[in-house]
Amino acid sequence: MSQLKEAILSTVAKGDKAFVPYIMAGDGGLDKVQPTILKLQELGVTAIEVGIPFTDPVADGPTIELAGERALAEGTTLRKVLETLTSFADEISIPLVAMTYLNPILAYGIGEFARDAYAAGIRGVIIPDMPLEECEIVHPALKEAGIDLVQLVSLTSTPERIERLTKMSEGFIYAVTVNGITGARQSFASELDEHFKKLRNYNDTPILAGFGISTPEHVKNFALVCDGVIVGSKIVDSLAKDDWATIEELVKASKLAAVK
Numbered sequence: 681m682s683q684l685k686e687a688i689l690s691t692v693a694k695g696d697k698a699f700v701p702y703i704m705a706g707d708g709g710l711d712k713v714q715p716t717i718l719k720l721q722e723l724g725v726t727a728i729e730v731g732i733p734f735t736d737p738v739a740d741g742p743t744i745e746l747a748g749e750r751a752l753a754e755g756t757t758l759r760k761v762l763e764t765l766t767s768f769a770d771e772i773s774i775p776l777v778a779m780t781y782l783n784p785i786l787a788y789g790i791g792e793f794a795r796d797a798y799a800a801g802i803r804g805v806i807i808p809d810m811p812l813e814e815c816e817i818v819h820p821a822l823k824e825a826g827i828d829l830v831q832l833v834s835l836t837s838t839p840e841r842i843e844r845l846t847k848m849s850e851g852f853i854y855a856v857t858v859n860g861i862t863g864a865r866q867s868f869a870s871e872l873d874e875h876f877k878k879l880r881n882y883n884d885t886p887i888l889a890g891f892g893i894s895t896p897e898h899v900k901n902f903a904l905v906c907d908g909v910i911v912g913s914k915i916v917d918s919l920a921k922d923d924w925a926t927i928e929e930l931v932k933a934s935k936l937a938a939v940k
């Protein structure tokens with residue numbers, strides 16, 4: 681079983697739910713990457729989604745888009761992020777998931793990317809602008825390196841597409857909880873429960889909910905219907921303010937005492 685899937689399933693087996701924070705690598709400078717990852721790891725997060733800044737982040741809302749612009753202004757590149765992660769990879773015990781658009785991977789070279797990413801502790805990749813039909817461009821190299829290709833499954837996908845994406849997704853299924861772009865939301869559609877049930881129909885790949893989750897209440901509510909949550913914009917915002925109390929509250933909401 682992949683390290684990513686195993687990390688999520690063993691969290692769930694303990695009675696907790698998975699908590700996966702998203703960080704924008706290079707926001708505040710690459711020097712921040714190591715202390716941030718190590719502190720999140722210490723708080724007991726299950727995995728960390730590491731965002732690679734990109735000039736045309738079509739799926740991102742304002743919070744992450746601005747964080748990306750700050751990171752690019754710091755001179756952050758995919759190569760520098762992987763080098764930074766590799767420099768302290770022996771201190772990271774949880775799986776990292778890279779969130780990057782397709783272009784930086786193609787520019788890097790797929791095979792080289794897969795090898796360097798694995799050495800950097802990356803065990804899963806999310807590529808939001810890569811259609812299912814084009815997965816074969818990257819999948820063989822990732823598979824050979826031992827990196828999962830995580831699929832995003834949106835509420836509005838047709839039943840046939842939901843089935844295909846669910847069956848193909850590795851590590852976990854990224855269940856997108858809202859229509860639109862990333863960013864904190866107040867409320868969610870009532871048909872979400874049904875959506876999660878549909879994703880359970882095909883296999884035992886864990887299901888993580890993401891998009892718009894920004895309060896401990898949201899974390900607890902989603903924890904009841906799936907295996908865990910991904911929190912992006914709220915984490916990015918809190919890190920920019922150095923507000924660790926908010927981050928700690930969010931992580932705590934995914935633990936046994938909170939979700940039972």
Ligand SMILES: O=P(O)(O)OC[C@@H](O)[C@@H](O)c1c[nH]c2ccccc12
Nearest residue numbers: 702739808862863891892911912913
């Ligand atoms: O920011 P939010 O609404 O909490 O959503 C998570 C999200 O930021 C993170 O997973 C992510 C950042 N950029 C993305 C692009 C596509 C899919 C997912 C992402």
